[in-house]
Amino acid sequence: MTAQTTTQPLHSDSGHVESRNDARQSEAMPLMGNEAIARGAWEAGVRVTVAYPGTPSTEIMESLGKYPGQDLQAEWATNEKVALDVAIGASFAGVRAMTSMKHVGLNVAADALMSQTYIGVNGGLVLVVCDDPGIHSSQNEQDTRIYGHLAMVPVLEPSDAQEALDFTKIAFDISERFDTPVIVRGTTRLSHTRSLVRTGERVEKTSLGFNENPQKNVMIPGHARMRHSALFRREEQVRQYLEESDLIRWEPGSQSVGVVTLSTAYTYVKELMPQANVLKLGVSYPLPGEKLREFCAAVHRVIVVEELEPVVENEMKLMGLEVEGKSLFPREGEFSPDVIRAGLEKAGLLQARKPGPELTVQAMPRPPLLCAGCPHTGAYMALRALNARVSGDIGCYTLAAVEPLKAIDTTVAMGSSIANATGMALAGSETRPIVATIGDSTFLHAGIPPLINAVYNQVNITVVLLDNHITAMTGGQDHPGTGRNLRGEAVHKVDYEDLIRSLGITWIRKIDAYNMGNLYQYLREATLYPGVAVVIVDRPCVLDPVKIKGEAFRVNAEACTGCQTCMNLGCPALSWSDELFEGHRKVKIDEASCIGCSLCAQVSTTNCILPVTAFETNA
Numbered sequence: 122m123t124a125q126t127t128t129q130p131l132h133s134d135s136g137h138v139e140s141r142n143d144a145r146q147s148e149a150m151p152l153m154g155n156e157a158i159a160r161g162a163w164e165a166g167v168r169v170t171v172a173y174p175g176t177p178s179t180e181i182m183e184s185l186g187k188y189p190g191q192d193l194q195a196e197w198a199t200n201e202k203v204a205l206d207v208a209i210g211a212s213f214a215g216v217r218a219m220t221s222m223k224h225v226g227l228n229v230a231a232d233a234l235m236s237q238t239y240i241g242v243n244g245g246l247v248l249v250v251c252d253d254p255g256i257h258s259s260q261n262e263q264d265t266r267i268y269g270h271l272a273m274v275p276v277l278e279p280s281d282a283q284e285a286l287d288f289t290k291i292a293f294d295i296s297e298r299f300d301t302p303v304i305v306r307g308t309t310r311l312s313h314t315r316s317l318v319r320t321g322e323r324v325e326k327t328s329l330g331f332n333e334n335p336q337k338n339v340m341i342p343g344h345a346r347m348r349h350s351a352l353f354r355r356e357e358q359v360r361q362y363l364e365e366s367d368l369i370r371w372e373p374g375s376q377s378v379g380v381v382t383l384s385t386a387y388t389y390v391k392e393l394m395p396q397a398n399v400l401k402l403g404v405s406y407p408l409p410g411e412k413l414r415e416f417c418a419a420v421h422r423v424i425v426v427e428e429l430e431p432v433v434e435n436e437m438k439l440m441g442l443e444v445e446g447k448s449l450f451p452r453e454g455e456f457s458p459d460v461i462r463a464g465l466e467k468a469g470l471l472q473a474r475k476p477g478p479e480l481t482v483q484a485m486p487r488p489p490l491l492c493a494g495c496p497h498t499g500a501y502m503a504l505r506a507l508n509a510r511v512s513g514d515i516g517c518y519t520l521a522a523v524e525p526l527k528a529i530d531t532t533v534a535m536g537s538s539i540a541n542a543t544g545m546a547l548a549g550s551e552t553r554p555i556v557a558t559i560g561d562s563t564f565l566h567a568g569i570p571p572l573i574n575a576v577y578n579q580v581n582i583t584v585v586l587l588d589n590h591i592t593a594m595t596g597g598q599d600h601p602g603t604g605r606n607l608r609g610e611a612v613h614k615v616d617y618e619d620l621i622r623s624l625g626i627t628w629i630r631k632i633d634a635y636n637m638g639n640l641y642q643y644l645r646e647a648t649l650y651p652g653v654a655v656v657i658v659d660r661p662c663v664l665d666p667v668k669i670k671g672e673a674f675r676v677n678a679e680a681c682t683g684c685q686t687c688m689n690l691g692c693p694a695l696s697w698s699d700e701l702f703e704g705h706r707k708v709k710i711d712e713a714s715c716i717g718c719s720l721c722a723q724v725s726t727t728n729c730i731l732p733v734t735a736f737e738t739n740a
């Protein structure tokens with residue numbers, strides 16, 4: 122589907138002493154975009170790689186964790202800013218370093234990036250940032266390229282897995298050659314699409330050692346003022362390099378129309394118009410102005426095909442070039458061949474397709490659900506019963522915001538819940554008990570400063586720490602509360618009770634997530650406590666490390682009155698049966714899905730739900 126890149130890595134003139142094995146390219150092997158990025162970093166001689174998980178970037182670090190420990194340090198960090206700061210530290214120390222994150226992760230890390238861009242690098246410093254057009258698994262849709270512009274940091278734009286590998290290597294070379302952090306920008310399609318990739322050998326890089334240069338390394342105002350002008354010179358140098366670089370590829374075609382495109386949009390354009398006159402940009406910041414002018418002069422009409430924001434289009438317009446773009450293609454949502462086709466049809470470049478046959482079969486809508494036996498379920502059921510005003514956070518438990526639990530009132534960004542609850546308490550207008558709910562990984566990511574703040578400002582809130590012993594939402598990554606690191610080695614395990622107590626909180630209770638009675642009771646007491654009260658709801662995720670499966674439960678149909686209480690859990694193992702009791706549908710349990718958490722049995726008003734063996738004993 123895609124053209125092979127011809128891009129060759131820059132020759133590093135950075136001062137590292139290189140030792141390379143045979144650099145001959147191997148046979149092609151199928152790699153996912155994220156695996157290819159990891160491979161590219163490894164081949165580039167990266168020594169320190171740090172990340173916090175986030176879809177669609179997570180597999181980059183998971184993949185790096187499989188490379189030999191003597192080659193590189195691969196670490197999970199508590200959040201993206203910590204990850205970037207650790208990578209920055211490694212760069213200061215003179216080795217190549219990389220961090221990877223999802224787009225919103227860069228919001229967290231941006232403070233460090235905005236200073237580091239002034240400092241530049243010692244060892245090469247690469248940030249891989251993966252956008253999520255279409256919001257498959259995020260709280261928003263944002264275009265990282267705008268950050269590249271803001272930070273004046275080159276942004277490379279691979280369009281397939283081969284380029285993901287090649288561009289990651291080039292990113293390190295550009296970083297060292299031009300003294301700049303470099304962003305490699307991916308999107309969900311690039312991260313998760315697998316294609317054939319030619320790999321190379323690792324090039325070992327010796328450490329450059331610490332570069333004693335306070336005027337460059339210490340960003341106080343006097344130094345920062347000098348460094349700011351250096352950014353403009355650097356931008357121009359990178360731009361000049363790009364004019365002749367293989368990162369920009371002109372694929373000639375008809376003079377009537379030229380397409381400027383990049384990232385995965387390029388692959389769709391090639392699929393739909395294989396003969397098109399295309400200027401493929403492997404970079405979105407800075408842009409090669411001369412090359413763009415030359416291209417525009419050679420064609421009668423120029424169309425920019427880029428996903429999300431009109432970044433390239435606007436910049437070309439600022440250069441005085443006449444281009445079309447977002448008048449044809451949407452500014453929101455994920456591109457697909459169909460979306461591009463519609464735009465090209467609108468532009469009159471492709472003939473409208475005859476409408477295909479009407480689809481009569483519709484796929485069943487399948488909204489995301491908490492798993493059967495999910496330990497988050499009971500807490501939200503109890504909070505609903507307590508009529509709490511609940512500020513939520515980001516994690517699997519965010520699903521409790523929708524029917525049938527419908528127990529979360531607000532969700533903003535990772536770590537927002539506790540401070541949002543604090544604000545509601547300070548507003549003084551809320552009559553319901555105010556409760557913040559937050560997962561263990563999210564608590565360690567950004568939940569501790571707002572908890573300190575809540576105590577400091579003496580607000581009256583309850584904080585529910587949903588400790589399922591893992592970062593479940595992103596596929597089960599370890600964190601400092603699990604007692605294991607990325608390579609699965611045992612490390613110190615955070616003791617939440619000790620930690621929370623040390624912040625000045627005295628009302629702390631820990632409760633098994635499956636003990637519905639106590640859960641309700643503790644939450645009730647917590648909401649009555651005048652001050653910050655913390656309830657730790659404890660129980661490992663049902664999918665960690667392997668799916669937990671206890672004895673299944675069954676409904677005694679004779680006793681079921683269709684009271685529906687159990688259905689409020691939203692457990693996917695429960696469904697309506699065809700039998701009726703006084704006009705109400707009775708409930709049945711899919712025993713293959715049931716993991717035996719017993720929550721439905723505990724909330725049932727008629728004691729009609731029992732372990733399967735109870736039926737066998739009675740029989």
Ligand SMILES: Cc1ncc(C[n+]2csc(CCOP(=O)(O)OP(=O)(O)O)c2C)c(N)n1
Pocket residue numbers: 173174175176223225226229259260515516517518535559560561562563564589591592593594595
């Ligand atoms: C700034 C940011 N980084 C990463 C993510 C991706 N992400 C979403 S939820 C989550 C953590 C979920 O773990 P936890 O809080 O323990 O809840 P669980 O899913 O285990 O219930 C992560 C890493 C994100 N949405 N925002």
